[in-house]
Amino acid sequence: MLAVNGPTSQMEMAQVLRVAPSLVVALADHLESLGATERLRDPEDRRRQNLSPTSHGGALLRKSLDAAQAIDAETTADLSAAERADLHRILGTLADRHGLPSRWSRFPSR
Known part of the structure; x- marks a missing residue:
């Protein structure tokens, strides 16, 4: 989703994936620990966290798509x-x- 849409709020991601926001937080924590994403404050709403893909995340996505x-x-x-x-x-x-x-x-x- 991040590769296609770019930076996306955690709440929007939860809605699109149809999962609880807490699950997106756990997923974001994991992806961040891998260096695949980073959290950025939304400049329009400082309460909101946007997830943004990193170049390493793009490489992991390509590797995953190749495997799939x-x-x-x-x-x-x-x-x-x-x-x-x-x-x-x-x-x-x-x-x-x-x-x-x-x-x-x-x-x-x-």
Whole structure:
């Protein structure tokens, strides 16, 4: 989400992910400890914390996307091209209906 949208408030992230704000705080703590994100005060509302991706976070995201694509390729290796396309289309439809990312293209290119 941060890679696509840029700095995002913790509250907005909780709403988009449909999780409790406390879970986003715990996730942000973890990502910050990895050097993947940083918290910045919102200049328009000093009470709000915005999460911002770091360059290290971008590298971790690319590594994760590479691993996910490798797993996808391995998992669907026995499917024909048409079956793979059908599977991706169906999963994309389900993701869209639930407000989830449905395409690799929504993430930064490798």
